[in-house]
Amino acid sequence: MTSILKLQQLTKILPQGERPILFANVSAQIDEPQSIALLGASGQGKSTLLRMMAMLDVPDEGELHLHGTPASAWVPKEWRMQACYVAQQPVMLPGTVEDNLKAASRLHKHSFDQELARELMGELGLSGMDWGKRAGDLSGGEKQRVALIRSLLLRAPLYLLDETTSSLDAHSKRAVQRLLTAWQAKESCTMIWVTHDLDEARAVSQRIWFMADRVLCEDAETNEFFEQPATEKARRFLQAAGRH
Ligand SMILES: Nc1ncnc2c1ncn2[C@@H]1O[C@H](COP(=O)(O)OP(=O)(O)OP(=O)(O)O)[C@@H](O)[C@H]1O
Numbered sequence: 582m583t584s585i586l587k588l589q590q591l592t593k594i595l596p597q598g599e600r601p602i603l604f605a606n607v608s609a610q611i612d613e614p615q616s617i618a619l620l621g622a623s624g625q626g627k628s629t630l631l632r633m634m635a636m637l638d639v640p641d642e643g644e645l646h647l648h649g650t651p652a653s654a655w656v657p658k659e660w661r662m663q664a665c666y667v668a669q670q671p672v673m674l675p676g677t678v679e680d681n682l683k684a685a686s687r688l689h690k691h692s693f694d695q696e697l698a699r700e701l702m703g704e705l706g707l708s709g710m711d712w713g714k715r716a717g718d719l720s721g722g723e724k725q726r727v728a729l730i731r732s733l734l735l736r737a738p739l740y741l742l743d744e745t746t747s748s749l750d751a752h753s754k755r756a757v758q759r760l761l762t763a764w765q766a767k768e769s770c771t772m773i774w775v776t777h778d779l780d781e782a783r784a785v786s787q788r789i790w791f792m793a794d795r796v797l798c799e800d801a802e803t804n805e806f807f808e809q810p811a812t813e814k815a816r817r818f819l820q821a822a823g824r825h
Pocket residue numbers: 595596597603621622623624625626627628629630
């Protein structure tokens with residue numbers, strides 16, 4: 582069976598600093614659609630690894646494969662349509678909210694699914710929003726949610742979510758978690774969540790990738806990771822968060 586995504590011995594070396602190796606020999610494989618939470622203390626390289634999976638950063642060593650084809654054989658733009666990166670700081674495209682929502686259909690050259698867009702806006706508490714409003718004038722939380730819906734409308738098989746809910750209020754955060762969980766199941770897509778919120782990780786993921794001391798230290802089922810972490814590093818990480 583062809584894997585959805587394969588990370589093979591990925592190493593990232595930083596251009597300067599006392600600790601030049603950010604991470605080394607990170608290997609993992611996703612064989613079936615699922616949600617994975619990528620955890621670890623600050624500065625371990627989680628965002629860098631996620632950006633590599635989006636072809637927005639390159640490994641110094643190792644190779645990534647998407648649907649069985651190595652990154653070197655992909656046109657980056659096509660890879661990014663399959664592996665959709667949702668940034669922590671949302672970037673609005675020029676124009677209106679509607680222009681942003683229509684971005685995926687323009688890219689794919691297919692008709693815009695207005696009904697689905699309305700449904701998703703409603704689920705994230707944005708049903709009253711004027712679609713003619715300039716996207717740049719939205720609040721930070723509104724931009725985050727519109728950017729997320731714009732990404733979902735791409736209907737990508739893989740979503741790379743970089744602390745997507747961190748700037749949202751508790752209500753919106755729960756709405757996003759609910760929507761993405763339902764979307765992942767309905768669309769049979771894969772989601773990789775970088776998050777510092779362990780409640781979120783537990784609620785949304787089936788699997789945990791845990792980074793510590795420059796390696797991917799654990800790759801485990803979510804319950805197993807939280808109930809019986811296999812390594813001392815993970816135990817200490819969970820203890821520090823009051824979870825173990
Ligand atoms: N291209 C680069 N050049 C220099 N430093 C970099 C580069 N990419 C990442 N870094 C550094 O690598 C470290 C890890 O960054 P990264 O954001 O990937 O970690 P993280 O685990 O996601 O951290 P956080 O949880 O705090 O967001 C940081 O100190 C960052 O400044």
